[in-house]
Amino acid sequence: MIAERNDESLSGSSAGSHVDPATHQEPAVALSAATITRAGQQVLADVELTVSHGEFVAVLGPNGAGKSTLMLTILGLLPLAAGQASVLGTEPVAARPRVGYLPQRRAFDESTRVRGVDVVSLGLDGARWGLPVPISPAARARRRDVRRRVRETIELVGASEYAQRPIGELSGGEQQRLLIAQALVRDPELLILDEPLDSLDLPNQAEIAALLDRICTGRGVAVLLVAHDVNPLIGYLDRVIYLAHGRALEGPVEEVITSEKLSDLYGAPVEVLRTTQGRLVVVGTPDAPHHHGPRHGHP
């Protein structure tokens, strides 16, 4: 059964991984009664979500359910139509410098002849104007600091071996590690990843999930990850938030991903099957766009 398997694998990972709550009074993300509209149409209503520091939470749901849109709201790029949103104890916009973000993406073009290490470095100083000319001692010190942080972050994600190679020549998994390093190099308190496991093969999905769990536990970073398959993440997740039909359901995996809860969310009979390996399979979701559902596509 999945619950038992989870408990086993949790013992080494996210269980007991929570950062001392005394050091962080405010949750990393707190949405209450949040309603999000986009282009005049309601995407999500009455979303309740609390992510504490050091928690690993997955955002699940069918295509077009508003997963990316919810992330844009947390990043402060899309204001709430109603309800409250607080990120790292402040307004989403004000919190943005302390948030690492990995957008949903396609792979880098093969002809992109820029090293991985430069891509990571842009995560730190990509918004700075001018050239980092090391003329003053302060500028030299800053450049050393940038290089050290970039090197350490690349080591953390295990990408040292190929960080000097052009990013376009790397595999999807290698690129994804470097992009996670790019998001992490700023030392964010909250890491938002939009479908980072998309287009990776199964071993790479497992490795990236394990890496994110290490970041969560080791650094106390809250991780909010958009995924359309929960299976690579099972065992690492503290909680999930499942979006469908404009509504959201939040809780532990084994409580949310059940036939009863998902049927209720979809308003149609949905069955959750558990394979002998502990994988979850959701069948019977009405996946065609709903007649009143304005939720198509991603940003």
Added chain:
Amino acid sequence: MLAHEFVRNAYLAGTAIALACGVVGWFVLLRAQLFAGDALSHVAFVGAVAAAAAGVDIRIGLFALTIGLAAVMAGLGRRGGADDAVIGMVFAWILGIGVLLLAVLSTSSGGGNAAIASTTLFGGIYELSASTAELAAAIALLVALGVAAMFRPLLLSTLDPELALVRGIPVGALGAGFLILVAVVTAESTQAVGALLLLGLLAAPAGAAHKLTTSPYRGVALSAVLAVLAMWGGLALSYAVPSLPASSAIIGLAAAGYVSASAVPTALRRAASAPRA
């Protein structure tokens, strides 16, 4: 040879223009905007012809039309880029106007139009006056400084526009700004190597640099150095062989540099892999 004023003028303008072409070209290739550069160079030709038809300094036509069209392309395209359909349409439409203007010119004026057409199409770097050369050098240096100023935000918005937006970079405005810098370089280089050939100065050194190094800073610097070397070598060759037009020599050397650079990594890879295998 530097005793001649026209040679000094050519080296002054040529060096700065090559530098700007190399710097801008590296980003043009990374952003896959070479087609936009090509369209702008043809627009530059039409701008010069239009200025001649109106009886004003051809530089006014060059800059007005290239910068204006860069702005239009940036406005029509997504996020300060410009999609290929827009560019292709603008490109052909403007060239059509150029053909019309040439026809108007040849019926109204005596024969100066042929010289203007030839100079703007193929360049006349040895015909620049001292003041023209100085202005060209100043503008090219400003363009290079402009790229230096926007270096990292431009790199980030090229590689990852979504993240750049979240980091507060005005991706659209930056893309438009860059396209305008490309337009300025184009207008400037038209006077030196001509509208038909300047694409080579934009593409070849930058292409070679992309092949030789994957570090952005080194890449831009190398691209600029290669462009300047092609310029100096081309000017010297053309001076030594009077029947060889300067623009042919410059572009020929730039292309030769690209071909050599393509051979280098392959040779290095072979050399590196052979002993270990």
